[in-house]
Amino acid sequence: MMTLRHQVYVWQFPVRLFHWVNALAITVLFVTGMYIGHPILDTPGEAVGNFFMGKVRFWHGLSAYIFIANMIIRLYWFWAGNEYSKIRLWKKEFWSDVVATFKYYTFMTREHVLHVGHNAVAQLMYLIFIWLAGLLIILTGLAMRGGSDPNGIIQSLFGWVVPFFRNEFQVRNVHHFLAWGYALFLLGHLYMVFRQDILDDDGTISSMVNGYKFELISPDAQEGRQDSLAKERENYR
Amino acid sequence: MSKTESYYQWARRKGVSRRDFLKFCTLMGAMLGLDAAEFPKIVQALQSKPRLPVIYLNLQECTCCAESFLRSAHPLVSDLIFNMISLDYMEVLQAAAGHQAEAVRLKTMKDHPGGYILVVEGSATLGDGGVYCTIGGVTSTELLKETAKGAAAVIAYGSCATNACIQGAYPNPTQAVPIRRVVKDKPIIDVPGCPPIAEVITGTIVHYLTFGTIPELTNQGRPKAFYQHRVHDNCVRRSFFDAGQFVESFDDAGAKQGWCLYKMGCKGPTTYNACAITEWNDGVSYPIKSGHPCIGCSENNFFDNTPLYTHLAKIPNNAIGKDVDKVGRGVIGVAALGVVAHAGMTAMVKHQDKKQETRSKK
Numbered sequence: 001m002m003t004l005r006h007q008v009y010v011w012q013f014p015v016r017l018f019h020w021v022n023a024l025a026i027t028v029l030f031v032t033g034m035y036i037g038h039p040i041l042d043t044p045g046e047a048v049g050n051f052f053m054g055k056v057r058f059w060h061g062l063s064a065y066i067f068i069a070n071m072i073i074r075l076y077w078f079w080a081g082n083e084y085s086k087i088r089l090w091k092k093e094f095w096s097d098v099v100a101t102f103k104y105y106t107f108m109t110r111e112h113v114l115h116v117g118h119n120a121v122a123q124l125m126y127l128i129f130i131w132l133a134g135l136l137i138i139l140t141g142l143a144m145r146g147g148s149d150p151n152g153i154i155q156s157l158f159g160w161v162v163p164f165f166r167n168e169f170q171v172r173n174v175h176h177f178l179a180w181g182y183a184l185f186l187l188g189h190l191y192m193v194f195r196q197d198i199l200d201d202d203g204t205i206s207s208m209v210n211g212y213k214f215e216l217i218s219p220d221a222q223e224g225r226q227d228s229l230a231k232e233r234e235n236y237r
Numbered sequence: 238m239s240k241t242e243s244y245y246q247w248a249r250r251k252g253v254s255r256r257d258f259l260k261f262c263t264l265m266g267a268m269l270g271l272d273a274a275e276f277p278k279i280v281q282a283l284q285s286k287p288r289l290p291v292i293y294l295n296l297q298e299c300t301c302c303a304e305s306f307l308r309s310a311h312p313l314v315s316d317l318i319f320n321m322i323s324l325d326y327m328e329v330l331q332a333a334a335g336h337q338a339e340a341v342r343l344k345t346m347k348d349h350p351g352g353y354i355l356v357v358e359g360s361a362t363l364g365d366g367g368v369y370c371t372i373g374g375v376t377s378t379e380l381l382k383e384t385a386k387g388a389a390a391v392i393a394y395g396s397c398a399t400n401a402c403i404q405g406a407y408p409n410p411t412q413a414v415p416i417r418r419v420v421k422d423k424p425i426i427d428v429p430g431c432p433p434i435a436e437v438i439t440g441t442i443v444h445y446l447t448f449g450t451i452p453e454l455t456n457q458g459r460p461k462a463f464y465q466h467r468v469h470d471n472c473v474r475r476s477f478f479d480a481g482q483f484v485e486s487f488d489d490a491g492a493k494q495g496w497c498l499y500k501m502g503c504k505g506p507t508t509y510n511a512c513a514i515t516e517w518n519d520g521v522s523y524p525i526k527s528g529h530p531c532i533g534c535s536e537n538n539f540f541d542n543t544p545l546y547t548h549l550a551k552i553p554n555n556a557i558g559k560d561v562d563k564v565g566r567g568v569i570g571v572a573a574l575g576v577v578a579h580a581g582m583t584a585m586v587k588h589q590d591k592k593q594e595t596r597s598k599k
Contacts, residue, residue: 037550037562039500042491043481052481107582110590147509150455150465159456167537168507169549173561176550180565184572191576195583 005214008116010084011207018074019208022130025067026182032060033179064141071134084117087127094120114200116215122192129185133178140175144168244446245284258283268440268515269452270462282447289446290345290353292384293327296377297370297404297413298359302395303329305432308518322354322442328372339373346387354445355388356438357381360401361419364412378419385420390451392426393417394438396534399427399459406540407555417458424451427458431534434515437463457509457537464535469505471513473526474498487528498525502546504533 011019035041035056043050077085088094097120103109105121113119118126143161146154147168165171197204200216207213242250248258262279271279295303307330324330325345331338345353359377362369367376375383385391393416396402401413417425428438441460444452452460469475477483477497484491484501499506505513508531512523525531530546533539542552551560559567 038548039481039483041481042483042485047476047480047482050480050482052479054479056481057479105579107586110586147467148470150461155456163457167533167539167542168509169504169533169536169539169542169552172507172549173552173554176561177565180561180568183565183569187569187572187576191580195580199583199587 004217005202006217007212008215009211010082010116010213011211012077012081012085013211014073014077015081015085016208016211018070018077021066021070022074025063025070026186028063029060029067030179030182032056032063033176036060037176061145064138064145067134068138071131071138087123089127094123097121098124112200114216116213125185125188129181133181133185137175137178140165140171140178143171144175242288243284243286244288247288265440265443265447268436268462269444269447279443279447286446288323289442290349291322291324291356291442292342292345292353292388293324293356294358294381294384295328296357296359296372296381296397297362297411298395298397298402300329300358302358302397302430302432303327305430305435306394306438308435325353335373342384346384350387352389353387354390354392354442355385355423356392356394356442357385357398357416358394360397360405360413360415362411362413364410369411381416381419385423388423390424390426390445391416391420392428392438392441394428395433396429396431396539399429400537400539402431403540406538425458426451426454426460429459429464429535429537430510431539433535434463434511434517436515437511455509459509463511463515464509466509466511466514467506468508468510468513468525468531469503472505473513492528495528498528498530500548501530502532502544502548503530504536504539504542504549505531506549508533508536510535 036053039053041052043052078087097113100109100111100113101119101121104112139158139161142154142158146152146156146158147162149155162168162171165174193204196202202214202216203212245258249255259280262283263276266273266276266279269275293303326338326342328338331341333341359370361367361378361381362376363378367378370377372380393399397404397413398416400415401409404411405413405415417427426441428441430437437460440462441452444460444462452462455461455464457464469478472478474495474497477495478499482491482494482496484496484498486492487501497503503525505525512531513525516523516526532545533542536542541555544552550562553560554564557564
């Protein structure tokens with residue numbers, strides 16, 4: 001018997017929107033951020049006629065606020081969204097899945113636990129590289145922005161970050177370091193996405209646009225399943 | 238001088254005119270960042286309050302703060318403030334020496350319990366029982382504890398006192414610590430800098446004198462009036478930063494044009510100080526204005542974040558010995574190799590699986 005594919009609507013619109021806004025924001029933030037760290041271009045002429053660094057900092061700030069707003073909306077969607085939009089760390093199954101998936105990725109076992117949504121290792125990576133690192137990079141970023149307006153709301157909310165890291169140099173350092181975390185994440189993320197799509201042919205890549213993935217039903221698990229699918233077909237007739 | 242003589246009375250006795258006195262009050266008001274309505278309060282305070290006894294301790298330090306203090310720029314400031322506070326003990330300036338000097342300190346402590354200001358320059362040393370800095374046979378830490386006991390407030394003057402400065406840099410052999418770590422039950426005002434600007438300490442003292450409270454502090458415990466702004470945000474060269482015009486070496490065309498010193502290792506973007514506003518030596522200049530990058534001397538552990546002339550983002554991390562970007566590129570390189578290896582492994586496994594499948598079908 002062949003492997004069956006069953007179409008499932010996995011990524012709801014807000015999740016897909018979050019993904020692409022996030023991708024765009026991170027790209028802009030990384031490029032502008034690296035430029036702020038290493039201004040390699042020199043603008044000739046009078047200072048009066050140029051505002052290049054100023055513009056780069058403006059776009060960095062704007063993308064940062066978009067990034068933050070996007071994260072907040074996604075945070076809401078953890079609660080409001082469907083099953084696939086959640087991370088459930090407190091579940092026993094989550095951690096057993098972490099072990100199983102880790103074994104699969106390290107070729108310790110051939111057994112491939114199939115997921116329609118993210119597997120637990122992927123979820124864990126999002127938690128670390130997007131959510132925890134994101135929180136830290138937002139805090140350090142806002143702390144540095146706040147310094148420009150000593151009596152502003154940002155400084156009163158995030159002023160504690162600088163003494164927490166001892167000095168602003170370290171805040172900046174941590175911010176810069178975390179940026180590389182995103183580059184690392186992107187590398188792993190892209191590899192895993194293409195690998196998944198090629199190996200399982202489950203529509204991982206196209207699902208980022210249209211939201212649909214294909215649930216794989218292996219031959220030995222088809223017994224009862226086929227009946228339900230047949231029933232479904234009956235209903236359509 | 239009698240104990241009850243006010244500043245104003247004292248100043249008049251010294252030949253200062255009322256006009257000059259009021260001018261001084263206005264200047265102090267402006268320097269403290271107060272609005273015009275607060276001006277009468279300063280006059281009121283200086284006319285009615287007795288002179289404030291001040292004990293100035295020099296612990297583990299280089300005396301650059303005292304040197305800066307002496308250069309308190311405005312004539313009125315230097316003369317009046319310097320004489321105005323009843324500076325009862327300061328090793329660098331006092332005529333007395335030895336037991337005589339110590340006796341003066343003890344007398345002030347006895348006469349004004351809870352009424353004097355303690356200005357501390359230099360850090361306390363905890364290493365090996367504090368033997369690395371002793372004054373009159375007493376360790377600096379003990380001296381500090383003893384003198385701080387009866388103080389109304391403690392001003393930690395200079396980076397040594399606020400963050401242990403250079404001697405506190407890794408590996409900190411003498412275990413130099415900021416004043417805060419030793420004196421815990423008194424209000425402490427941090428006035429960092431290596432050295433701080435003279436007007437900053439005179440301003441801080443006058444604030445205490447005028448309002449009887451310590452000034453509003455920033456998130457890092459420093460007087461807000463002087464330390465709320467980044468050097469970078471008020472820099473005379475900021476327009477060149479925003480334009481994207483940077484000095485690449487100290488003798489290039491950009492340096493002649495007065496371009497931004499960011500790439501020459503300027504720490505202005507991470508440093509909170511009044512240099513760009515108050516400036517130094519009667520407002521003559523400050524480092525960046527004179528063509529030298531800011532070294533960030535008022536920031537905690539500034540001497541651990543060196544070399545001084547290395548661009549901010551290229552300063553190597555102390556633990557790893559490499560800068561962030563080198564670490565980042567290295568990690569990405571290793572990860573890329575890992576991805577390639579993993580992909581190769583995947584292909585191999587997949588190939589084997591297929592072989593097995595075709596074999597089993599046969």
